[in-house]
Amino acid sequence: MRQELKADCGSCFGLCCAALPFAASADFAVNKAAGTPCTNLRTDFSCGIHARLRDSGYQGCTVYDCFGAGQQVSQVTFGGRDWRAEPDRSREMFAVFPVMRHLHELLWYVNEALALPTSRPVRAELRRALDDVRELTRADAATVTAVDVPALRGEVNVHLLRASELARAAVPGKKRNHRGADLMGARLRRADLRGANLRGALLIAADLAGADLRTADLIGADLRDADLTGADLRGALFLTQAQVNAARGDGRTQLPDTVTRPAHWTD
Structure with a gap:
């Protein structure tokens, strides 16, 4: 389907x-x-x-x-x-x-x-x-x-x-809850966001370079111009192609197999 x-x-x-x-x-x-x-x-x-x-x-x-x-x-x-x-x-x-x-x-x-x-x-x-x-x-x-x-x-x-x-819940350790948070331009470089709740979070131009977003819930999160260079989004929940297209990434950014790497991303 x-x-x-x-x-x-x-x-x-x-x-x-x-x-x-x-x-x-x-x-x-x-x-x-x-x-x-x-x-x-x-x-x-x-x-x-x-x-x-x-x-x-x-x-x-x-x-x-x-x-x-x-x-x-x-x-x-x-x-x-x-x-x-x-x-x-x-x-x-x-x-x-x-x-x-x-x-x-x-x-x-x-x-x-x-x-x-x-x-x-x-x-x-x-x-x-x-x-x-x-x-x-x-x-x-x-x-x-x-x-x-x-x-x-x-x-x-x-x-x-x-x-x-x-x-x-299957992700070990304490998970961050940023549901609906205003994180525009936030400095989250190399942050451990495994299993985090980022539903509806405003992440416009946020620095997520090298961040670990595995199994983070990204439904409705605004990733326009967010820096995902080197970030790990394998298994990210509800990540859409539109969100990926709106962000910035590179050849080191790891994505789930449900989306494709945008042509405008850097190598």
Whole structure:
């Protein structure tokens, strides 16, 4: 299932480039309103500056990950019909996409939790959550847009948190609890963060070079511009490709096999 939760841009109708808004900033060169196609989007739904996004001021595009929601909406929800061919349905397509992205992100986390050898006590609940969310991803557009995302996240998070607690309890020694902490720019070089709770922590530009983050819970942690050079993230819990893409690392950074090393990282 993990492959289904990875973006396949060739099977998507450029939904992230059209449905989502962005503001001129360090991440984007210009402003763009939701529902307005990016000026770099070609007629075949490919990106005209894909090979030079960072150099062109579109760093935000290089760290975004839809968890496979783009192809699901394009090929399943709307059966291969694109918003250019059917402009009257474009608003509906653009409304479904961000909700689907949330659903696919939840599937990613639940799938990760199920793969943990320590999650046996909560495995039945996780499987039910997986089935329920998967059923929603296969529903019609009206059903998807009606999903109460915060409520659903809250329900599923109960089981994800339990899986996290079980996994981190297996790590010997005292674990740090930085859940939701403001650690922007924090000096955590070579810190022992094994089994730490870093859920929702603000780690923007934090110095985590050489840090040991094995089995640390990183769900929702903001790793934008965090220094992960030489850090060990093997077995890190709920680490996503988007988080890795947003951080800085090098050839010494050790990653779990659920994510890939970003092309922009140094050797």
